[in-house]
Amino acid sequence: MNKRGVLTVISGPSGVGKGTIINRLFEIEKNLYFSVSATTRNPRPGEIDGVHYSFKSREEFEHDIETGEMLEHAVFNGNYYGTPKSAVEEKLSAGKDVVLDIEIQGARNVKRLMPEAVLVYILPPSIDELKKRLVGRNTEDAETIKGRLSTAYRELHEAPELYDYFIVNDMVENAAIKIKDIIEGERCSGNAMQEVLKQILEEAENLA
Ligand code: ADP
Ligand code: 5GP
Secondary structure, rough: OOOOEEEEEOOOOOOOOOHHHHHHHHHHHEEEOOOOEEEEEOOOOOOOOOEEEOOOHHHHHHHHHOOOOOOEEEEEEEEEEEEEEEHHHHHOOOOOEOOOOHHHHHHHHHHHHHOOEEEEEEEOHHHHHHHHHHHHHOOOHHHHHHHHHHHHHHHHHHHHHHHEEEEOOOOOOHHHHHHHHHHHHHOOOOOOOOOHHHHHHHHHHHHH
C-alpha cells in the first residue's frame, strides 16, 4: 500500500541542541531521512560537505533559487539556508519519513506549501542555559553569538502560534524519544493514512 512519508520540521533557537538531538534521533530511529540543507555560511570544524550541509557560494545558491530547486529558503544571520526540493519530494512519495532542521521563516513556508507537515520547536530549559550552550559550543565569535541570540528572542515570540509541538531540551535522550514518539503518532494520523483508508474503502465497495 502506498503510504506517504511524514514530514517533520524541527526548529529552535541557535545553540538549543537541535543538531545534537537529531543525531541521537537518527541513532534510535534508523528509518528516517535527514534533508541536507544548502548554505552559504562557512563550514565549522568537522562539518562535511554533503553530510551536514551542501556548502555553496552566494552565486550558486541564487542560481538554485532561480531554477526552482529550493523547497524553501531563508536568510539567517546574513547567510542563505535552503531545503533542496527534489530529494524531499522523492522520499515522501516513496513513503519515507523526512526530518528538516530549519529556522522559523522556512518552517512557515513549509507549512504553507505542505500543511500536513508536523512542526516541532525545541526550547531551552532557560535563557541562561541557552547562552551557556551557544557560547560553550565555541563555534562562533562574540558578534555572531549576539546576532544569533537576538534572532532567537524574535523567533521565541513567533513560535507559539506556528508550531504543533514544543519540547524542552533538558536531556538529549528524552528530547530525541519525544520526537520519535511524535513521528510515530503522526504515522497513524488521518493524513498519513489517506491512501490506506482509500484502499480499504475500495475493497469494501467491491464486496458490497
Ligand atoms: P543547535 O543545532 O540547536 O544550534 P547544537 O546541537 O549544536 O545546537 O548544541 C549546542 C551545544 O549545546 C553543543 O555544545 C551541545 O553539545 C550542547 N547541548 C545540546 N543539548 C544539550 C543538553 N540537553 N544539555 C547540555 N548541553 C547540550
Ligand atoms: P547553523 O548555522 O547553526 O547550522 O543554522 C542556523 C539556522 O539555520 C538554524 O536555525 C537552522 O535550523 C537553520 N537552517 C538550517 N538549514 C536550513 C534550511 O534549509 N532552511 C532554513 N530556512 N533554515 C535552515
